[in-house]
Structure formats: structure tokens, C-alpha cells
Amino acid sequence: MDLIWQGLLEAVHLLLSLDAEVFEIALLSLKVSGSAVLLSLLVGIPAGMFLALTRFPGRNFLVSLVNTGMGLPPVVVGLGVSLFLWRSGPFGLFNLMYTPAAMVIAQIIIASPIVTGLVLAAMQQLDPRLQLQALSLGATRWQALWILLREARLPTLAAIMAGFGGVISEIGAVMMVGGNIKGQTRVLTTATVLEARRGNFDLAIALSIILLALSFGVNYLLTMIQQRKGGAPWDSRPFRWK
Amino acid sequence: MGQSAIPVEVVDLEQEYDGRRVLSVPALAIKEGEVFVLIGPNGSGKSTFLRIINLLEKPSRGKVFLFGFEPRTRSEILQARRKMSMVFQEPLLFSASVYNNIAYGLRIRREKEGRIRQKVEDLMEKLEISHLAKRLATGLSGGEAQRVSLARALAVEPEIFLLDEPLASLDAPTRESLRSDLGGLLRELRITSIYVTHDRTEAIVLADRIAVMNEGQILQEGTADEVFNKPRDELVASFVGVETILRGIVVSRMEQLAEIEIWGKRIEAVSSCQVGDEVLVFLRPEDVTVTLPGDGRIRSSARNVFPGRIEKITHLGYLVKLHLDCGFSLRALITRVSATELGLTEGMGIMASFKATAVHVVRRG
Numbered sequence: 015m016d017l018i019w020q021g022l023l024e025a026v027h028l029l030l031s032l033d034a035e036v037f038e039i040a041l042l043s044l045k046v047s048g049s050a051v052l053l054s055l056l057v058g059i060p061a062g063m064f065l066a067l068t069r070f071p072g073r074n075f076l077v078s079l080v081n082t083g084m085g086l087p088p089v090v091v092g093l094g095v096s097l098f099l100w101r102s103g104p105f106g107l108f109n110l111m112y113t114p115a116a117m118v119i120a121q122i123i124i125a126s127p128i129v130t131g132l133v134l135a136a137m138q139q140l141d142p143r144l145q146l147q148a149l150s151l152g153a154t155r156w157q158a159l160w161i162l163l164r165e166a167r168l169p170t171l172a173a174i175m176a177g178f179g180g181v182i183s184e185i186g187a188v189m190m191v192g193g194n195i196k197g198q199t200r201v202l203t204t205a206t207v208l209e210a211r212r213g214n215f216d217l218a219i220a221l222s223i224i225l226l227a228l229s230f231g232v233n234y235l236l237t238m239i240q241q242r243k244g245g246a247p248w249d250s251r252p253f254r255w256k
Numbered sequence: 257m258g259q260s261a262i263p264v265e266v267v268d269l270e271q272e273y274d275g276r277r278v279l280s281v282p283a284l285a286i287k288e289g290e291v292f293v294l295i296g297p298n299g300s301g302k303s304t305f306l307r308i309i310n311l312l313e314k315p316s317r318g319k320v321f322l323f324g325f326e327p328r329t330r331s332e333i334l335q336a337r338r339k340m341s342m343v344f345q346e347p348l349l350f351s352a353s354v355y356n357n358i359a360y361g362l363r364i365r366r367e368k369e370g371r372i373r374q375k376v377e378d379l380m381e382k383l384e385i386s387h388l389a390k391r392l393a394t395g396l397s398g399g400e401a402q403r404v405s406l407a408r409a410l411a412v413e414p415e416i417f418l419l420d421e422p423l424a425s426l427d428a429p430t431r432e433s434l435r436s437d438l439g440g441l442l443r444e445l446r447i448t449s450i451y452v453t454h455d456r457t458e459a460i461v462l463a464d465r466i467a468v469m470n471e472g473q474i475l476q477e478g479t480a481d482e483v484f485n486k487p488r489d490e491l492v493a494s495f496v497g498v499e500t501i502l503r504g505i506v507v508s509r510m511e512q513l514a515e516i517e518i519w520g521k522r523i524e525a526v527s528s529c530q531v532g533d534e535v536l537v538f539l540r541p542e543d544v545t546v547t548l549p550g551d552g553r554i555r556s557s558a559r560n561v562f563p564g565r566i567e568k569i570t571h572l573g574y575l576v577k578l579h580l581d582c583g584f585s586l587r588a589l590i591t592r593v594s595a596t597e598l599g600l601t602e603g604m605g606i607m608a609s610f611k612a613t614a615v616h617v618v619r620r621g
Contacts, residue, residue, distance in 0.1 A: 143348055150310050150342035151361040152412060154334060161360075165351060 021219030028220045040224050043201040046114050047182040048232075050121030051129075054177055057122070058129025059170070063159060065130070066137030067145070080134065083127025088120070092190030095120045099191065112193040117201070120187035125177035132176055136169030137162065171240040175233050182229050202228070262324060263288055263416050263448040264309055269318035271304050271472070279304050279315075279472040286416075289446040293463035294474075295453055297495065301472035302452040306418050309450060310342050322416070338365065341409035342418040345425055347401035349393035354385065354404050357393045361412035379407040382441065399430035406438065410445070417442075417449040423458060435461060456497055460484065468492045485540075486616050493538045499587040500539040503620070506531050513559075513612060519584045524559040525615035534620040543614035544588035546578060547607045548598055558609040562586075566604050569595070576600075582608050 028036050065077055097103055099111040099119075110116045140162060148158040163170065185203040192199035194208060202225040210218040264286040271279035279301040286292045294302045307313040309320060311333045319326050327336040341361065349357050358376045367375075380386040383403045388396065393404055402422060409417065422438070423431045439462050442449055451462055459466050460480045467477035468491075476488040487493035493501055504518035506529045514527040516537060529535050545556075549563060564582030576595040580586040586608055600606070 141346070141348060143344055143346065144350075146307070146312050147342075147344060147348040148360075149312055149337065150340070150418070151364070151408065152334070152338040152341070153364050157364050161350060 017215050018219070021216040022223075024216030025220030025223045028217070029224065036220065036224065038197070039200050039202055039205050039221070040228060042114065042199075043182065043203070043225070044228060046117045046188070046201060047121060047178060050118045050181050051125050051174060051178045053118070054122050054125035054129050055174065057126045058173070058177070059133050059163065061126070061130045062133025062173075063137055063163065066134045067159075067162075077134065080127050080131045084131045086124060086127060087186065088124055088184040088188075089186035089190065091120050091123045092187035095123065095187065095191045111191065112195060112199055114192070114199060116191040117188045117199060120191045121181040121184070124184060124187060125181050128180050129173045129177045132173030133166070133170055136166040136173065139169070140165055168240055171236050175236050178232055178236075179229060182225070182232075261288055262286070263322065264450065265321040265324070266309070267319045267321070269305075269308065269320065270316050271301070271308060271313070272316040277472060279308070281305065281318075281472075281474055284467070284474065284477075286448055286450060287465075288448055290464040291442050291449045291451060291462055293451045293453060293459045293466045294469055295456070295459045295466055295495070296469035297454055300469045302454075302469050303420050304472075305469070306342065306420050306450060306452055309416070310340055310418055311337050312342075338412070339414065340416040340418060341412050341414040342420065343402075343405050343409045343422045345421040347393075347396075347398075347405035349396070349401055349404055349408075351392065351394045353389065354380070354391050354393050354396070355389045357404055358407045358411050360408060365412065375411050375413075376407075379411055383407045383437065397430075398426050399434060402426060402434060403437075406441075410441075410447075414447060417447045419449065419451045421453055423455070424453070438462070456484075468495055470495070487538055487618070489618060490536060493536075497540070498538040498616075499541050500537075500544075500585065502537040502539075502584055504535055504537055506533045506535060514617065516617065521562065521583045523615060524612045525617050526612050527615075527617035529617055529619055536618045536620055538616040538618070539586070539610060539614060541577060541587040541589035543610050544580075544586060545609045546580075546588050546590060546594075546598070546600070547609065549605050549607050556609060557611065559612040560615070561607055561609040564606055564608050566600060566602050566606060569600065569602055578606075580606070580608050 065073065065080065095116060096111065098105050099108070099116050100106055101111070110119070144165060145158050145162055148161045153161065183203065185207060188199070188201055189204050192201070192204065194200050194204040202221050206218050206221040206225065209221060262285050266281055266284050268283070269279065269281040270277060294305065296302050304313065308315050311320070311327060322336045322339065325336070327333045350360065355376055358379060359372050362372045362375060377386070380389060383406060385400060385403050385407065388400060388404070393401065396404065406422065423434055426434065435458055442462060451458070453459055463480050465477060466480050466483045467474045468483060469475065470491055476483055476492045483492065484496045487496055487498055490501055502518045504516040504523065506514045506527070507517045507522065508515040509529070509531055512526050512528065514525055514529050516523045516525055516535060518537065523537060525537065527535070545558065562582035564580045564586065566578055567581050568579040570577040570579070571592070574592050576590055576592050578588040578590065578600065580588060588608060
């Protein structure tokens with residue numbers, strides 16, 4: 015019990031003293047996972063919409079792949095990315111192994127199926143005639159897709175939260191492709207494991223609390239946007255295409 | 257093909273789903289400013305027709321000309337579609353304010369905000385929804401939502417207005433009030449409109465011209481009077497509410513008055529059919545008068561008077577439908593007050609009469 019208590023006190027101390035190393039680790043975690051989620055949106059939103067709104071042979075197979083990908087083990091992703099980025103691998107010439115870029119790549123692979131799957135489900139819940147309605151009012155294809163995305167904004171924000179939650183908390187992939195190098199690729203999850211192994215439980219607890227706080231902060235922000243009165247933050251504002 | 261005054265024209269239009277033909281319209285033209293009502297039972301191909309006109313669906317065969325031009329490329333289709341707007345059975349409002357919903361079509365056309373405000377406010381006033389402007393559209397009642405949907409479609413000033421059963425999902429009083437407002441609006445704006453419905457009253461109230469559609473084919477088109485009072489065949493007759501449909505043969509004729517034998521009885525009707533023609537006789541229930549037998553005081557101009565028996569009485573609010581057996585089956589629609597005053601009961605003997613001019617005769621085959 016003392017250990018936990020001491021850990022909590024140390025965590026508070028580290029947080030209040032704005033420890034440079036801890037701050038750096040937290041910032042890198044946010045940068046890596048934040049950019050991975052943002053980039054996974056670029057993949058997941060169009061892919062989810064495409065799968066929801068089109069019918070073609072093999073579509074069910076692709077949907078099954080996405081659903082499987084939603085539970086992709088990070089270690090498997092880490093191994094796969096390592097094989098590709100390894101010096102002798104197909105992309106070895108880029109020297110990305112053990113860099114934050116490699117960690118971002120691995121996390122994109124983890125988050126993209128989550129975002130795709132949830133956007134797909136969100137789009138399928140919309141009335142299919144909404145797209146026809148937008149087109150019949152003179153919308154271009156892109157304008158119609160935008161209005162659909164706008165209509166599915168609540169579950170889409172949930173998809174972003176799920177994607178972020180999935181990558182900020184994973185350790186297997188970032189450990190394998192990042193290597194947990196101090197000052198370069200050390201993030202909150204890998205640092206926590208390291209400190210716990212060393213027996214520095216106070217520091218491990220402090221890092222865990224920061225990780226939780228970071229995760230909570232981002233999700234709180236997204237939840238505020240999602241749950242604003244009227245269901246959307248931009249209801250009172252006009253639709254804009256420019 | 258050059259610019260033509262005909263807003264909508266279809267030629268040899270066919271649509272097939274999985275090899276099954278759901279629509280076949282060899283030729284149809286909608287004139288400028290007219291309200292063309294397409295009436296027919298559910299699943300008869302009416303909505304498919306509208307979607308094809310709105311260029312939301314590509315037909316398997318045939319051509320659609322809009323103002324004499326057949327849009328083919330993506331930009332031509334968009335341009336043509338921006339001259340139209342469509343209202344669906346469900347309001348399909350976006351989750352934004354009522355104002356923003358109505359403004360949607362104008363905003364995607366990049367109209368100036370000042371003009372948008374003016375148009376939206378004008379339409380909200382016309383459709384009596386100004387008080388809802390700031391409300392979230394997805395929380396409105398059915399009638400309010402459909403008014404918003406109509407305003408949204410009219411805001412873009414369509415040259416062709418397509419309405420796919422816009423009142424079908426509303427309750428009776430709301431439907432009636434909106435039907436009346438919509439009728440006024442269509443008359444005021446004189447937009448070329450194609451209105452799809454399965455409701456006869458809507459068709460009669462709103463239409464300049466009516467077409468009856470069944471199984472993807474237009475069975476008859478004409479004015480409301482022509483279609484409802486002179487149905488071309490049994491199918492149209494049954495759909496437009498003619499309840500007595502009898503088969504007979506013309507046995508004699510004098511001037512325009514034909515005598516038709518039905519089940520051994522003879523009916524007189526105004527018709528150009530010739531002696532020997534096998535015919536269908538259509539009679540609307542509201543054209544049949546019921547009197548009590550032995551009431552010698554009444555002298556009537558009705559050419560057809562038959563003794564009969566009431567088989568069944570169906571109460572329809574302030575009206576009563578009588579199922580009569582006069583040697584052939586006949587329906588009569590009378591007021592409840594009349595039925596009470598005459599003391600009508602099932603099994604009772606009556607005299608049924610109708611005028612020769614009330615009988616509509618169609619040659620069979």
C-alpha cells in the first residue's frame with residue numbers, strides 16, 4: 015500500500031515540477047499517437063464511406079478484413095512494420111527503424127481499421143436516401159458525401175476517440191519499431207514498462223497517471239464537441255463548402 | 257437537339273432490376289407549368305420514374321430529355337439536376353437548424369448570404385414555419401418537417417419540381433392541411449411538377465393531368481375528369497374508385513343511348529358502342545340512388561331503375577356504403593342520415609336507380 019501511496023506522491027511531484035524528461039516523453043506520445051490518428055482518418059474515413067456506400071464483388075470480404083483489423087494485435091503490427099523497415103527490408107533504405115516515424119506508421123496501421131470499421135458502421139446507419147436527397151437538391155458528389163459525413167459526425171467522433179484510445183495505450187508496436195530509445199522514441203507506455211521493470215514504481219505510476227490524464231483529456235475534448243447542445247457544434251453556423 | 261419548351265420528355269424509357277422490367281414508358285411529355293400527377297398502387301414504378309427524371313438513376317434503355325436536351329456527362333447531369341428539386345415521402349432533413357436546411361440548396365450553389373436569407377425567410381413565411389427557423393430540424397413533427405422539406409426544395413427555384421408521395425407518411429388532418437397549402441403554392445408558382453401519389457384525393461385536387469401507372473406502365477393519362485369518370489379499363493377503373501364494374505353486351509341502341517344486357521337485366525347508357533359489342537360497364541357508387549319500393553310518388557329522370565335487396569351495409573363515418581343485389585352486384589354510397597330516415601337494414605328490399613349518363617361504357621378488347 016505504501017508503494018502505491020509513494021508512487022502517487024511522486025507522480026504529483028513530477029507533474030507539478032514539470033520534469034523535463036517526463037514532459038518530453040508525454041509530448042512525444044501525444045505527437046506520435048495524435049499524428050497517427052489524424053493520418054488514419056485520411057485513410058479510414060474515405061475507406062469506411064466507400065465500403066458503406068458502394069456494392070461490388072468482394073465487398074463483404076473487405077468488410078470482414080476491416081472488422082478483423084479492428085482487433086489487430088499491436089505486436090503483430092510491430093513485427094510486420096519491423097520486417098519492412100529493417101535495414102535489409104523493402105523500405106530499409108529510408109532508415110526509419112527506431113524513429114518516431116516508424117512508430118507513427120505502426121500506429122496508423124493499428125488505428126486505420128478501427129476508424130474505417132466505425133465510420134462504415136456509422137454510414138450504414140444513415141438513411142440511404144439522404145445521399146439521394148442531397149444530390150436531388152443539386153449537390154455535387156463530394157458535397158453529398160460531405161453532408162453524409164456531417165450527418166454521421168457523432169459516431170465519427172466516437173471513431174476518432176476509439177482510434178486514439180487504441181494507439182495511445184498500445185505498447186507492442188511502438189516497442190518493436192521504436193525501441194524505447196531515451197530522448198528519441200521513448201513514449202509513456204514504453205517508459206512505464208521500463209520503470210516498472212527497474213523497480214521504480216513511483217515513476218511508473220506517475221507515467222501511468224500522465225498517460226491516463228492525456229487519454230482522458232483528449233477524449234474529454236472530443237466528447238465535449240460530440241455532446242454539445244443540439245448534437246453538433248456547428249449547427250447554428252451555415253454549411254460551408256469554400 | 258436544340259432547346260425545346262418541353263421541360264420533360266421521355267422516349268422508350270425502360271428500367272430493369274435483375275432482369276425484371278419495372279418500368280416501361282414508350283413516350284411521355286410534361287408541359288411547361290403543368291402539375292402532372294402519376295397515380296398508382298405501391299410498387300408500380302412511380303418512384304423509379306421520378307428518380308430517372310431526376311437523373312439519380314440511369315435507365316436500362318431509352319432517353320430523358322430535359323428542356324430538349326439529353327444530359328450525358330457528369331457536369332451536364334449536375335447542371336440539369338440543378339434545374340430540378342425533389343421532395344421524398346420522408347422529409348429527410350439534415351441535422352441542422354430549419355433555416356440551414358432550407359438554405360442548403362442555395363449554399364451549395366454558392367448564392368450570396370443576403371439573397372439566401374431573403375429567399376429562406378420568404379419561403380418560411382409562405383409555408384408558415386417562420387417560428388421554427390432556429391429549431392433543430394430533426395426534432396420537428398411530421399407535418400412541420402415536411403413543410404421544411406418542401407421549403408428546402410422550393411428555395412432553389414426549380415424549373416422542374418418532383419414530389420414523391422410527400423404527404424403519404426402524414427396523419428389525416430396534417431395531410432389535408434398541407435395538401436391544401438401545397439395546392440395553393442403549386443398554382444401560385446406554376447412550376448412544372450411531377451407529383452407521385454397513390455391517393456386519389458391528392459390527384460384530383462392537385463393535378464392538371466393525371467396518369468395511372470401499374471406494373472411500370474402508364475395505363476391511361478388525361479385530365480382528372482377523363483381518368484376518374486371515363487376509365488379506360490378495369491384496372492384503371494378499380495384504381496380510381498369505380499366500384500361497380502360489370503360485363504355485358506350491347507343489345508340495342510337508339511341515337512347515343514345503348515341498351516346493355518347484364519345477367520339478363522338491361523341497362524341504358526350513353527355510349528357510342530355498337531350492337532353486339534362486348535362491353536365493360538363502370539358505375540360510381542355515389543351515382544346510385546336508393547328509394548323504398550312502392551313509393552309511387554317519386555318520378556325521376558333516371559333511365560335505370562332496378563328492384564333489389566341490401567346484402568350488406570358498411571358504415572364509413574357520415575357515409576354508408578350499400579352492397580346491393582339487383583340481379584347483378586351494385587354499390588351505392590349514401591349519407592348516414594338518408595339511411596336512417598329510410599330505415600335501411602340488411603336483407604331489406606329497395607329500388608336502385610341511376611342515370612344513363614352516369615354509366616361509363618368501354619368496349620372490351
